[in-house]
Amino acid sequence: MPTSPEMKRKLFVLIVENNQVDSRMLKGMLEKTAYGSFDLDCCSCLADACRRLENNTYDVVLLDLNLQDSRGLDTLGRIHHQFPHLPIVINTGAYEDSMGLKAITSGAQDYLIKGKYLPYGLSKALYYAVERKKAEQDLKAAYNHLRETQAQLIQAEKINVIGGLASGVAHEVKNPLATILYGIEFLYTKFEDTDDEQIHVTLNAIQEAAVKANRIIKDLLDFASLSSLQKRAEDIHSVIDHALTLIHHQCEKFSIDIQKKYAPSVPEIYIDRNRIEQVILDLTLNAIQAMPRGGALKISTQVKFFASDDDGFARPPSCSINIGDPVVIVDIVDSGEGISAEYLSKIFDPFFTTKRAAGGVGLGLSIARTIMHNHQGLISITNMADGGVRARLIFKR
Ligand SMILES: Nc1ncnc2c1ncn2[C@@H]1O[C@H](COP(=O)(O)OP(=O)(O)O)[C@@H](O)[C@H]1O
Ligand SMILES: [Mg+2]
Known part of the structure; x- marks a missing residue:
């Protein structure tokens, strides 16, 4: 029988077998077979198997279901739960079709009955289990990526629709609002000398309301024009410093201590x-x-290579940052009360x-996310x- 190309690689196999005689027989078969080659490790109980699996990287495990410390599908369930990426081939004396099917749907790659196979069949089962598991993982990753992309597209579409509607309304409201603001200016000069306190209070109230409405309209119009960017090579520290000068007063007012920790040499980003x-x-x-009674606002930067634990958030389909890419990270950390779990996804x-009561608009x-995504960057908000x-903002260098 010919050996297929994938059977050329040596496999590291853990044999978990309750019965010494069976264990020796399996070793004999796999050590002498001409079909594939194997490094073998053996143990006889679940606890020992888990210990070995934690400390070594096996390609596949050949698993007897009935051990001293665990029996039946429970044995499979426990190993599969703890080591979800490990290919598992069941090797059992209990011949039951329904059990075999259950094992396959519970995470095993194959279900062999002791004494019903020859060395070639056993080797093939182990090699194919590894390949099948790999295909399964690839499929899972592709599925997850698809779902993430779908969620991002729905979000982008939502933003598009809302952005379109909102900017339409904003355009309509902008001019009447400008008229109101000019009108107030005019009335201010007109009533400059009046002693009627009531008129001053009313004018102030109208002006405050109109200024607030104007701010919301400006936000909405900004929102609609976010995709046109004028990118240049910039020093991120100077951008942060400029933003900080604008919030300086707010920080003093609320007794917030700004603590900067900048990386020593950060390359310019585009x-x-x-x-x-x-x-x-x-x-x-x-x-x-988030810190109405004061606190600390820490702003720091890092220059590094993007690692898997740097994000923890969905990536937009257009995002080009991958593990290992050179990035600049900006962290803004507060000492407020955090965000409750029910709101985090919203x-x-x-x-x-x-x-809302304090005038929040929720945009x-x-x-911020749309801007970061238009920069092919990432943004995440996490509770400490x-x-x-x-x-956290992540920019590609
Ligand atoms: N640093 C933070 N601490 C606590 N909650 C936050 C923080 N940042 C954002 N949030 C929550 O996210 C919501 C949305 O924020 P945002 O989009 O900026 O809108 P707005 O500030 O107008 O409410 C906030 O209303 C708040 O509940
Ligand atoms: Mg806000």
């Missing part, structure tokens, strides 16, 4: 300076608003806010273990 300043402003303002939604984070929130 960004639209104004947009990124807007992102940093949005994030620092959120941080300040904070990037346009118009989601928990500050800050969705704008010791309280507070970390907002």
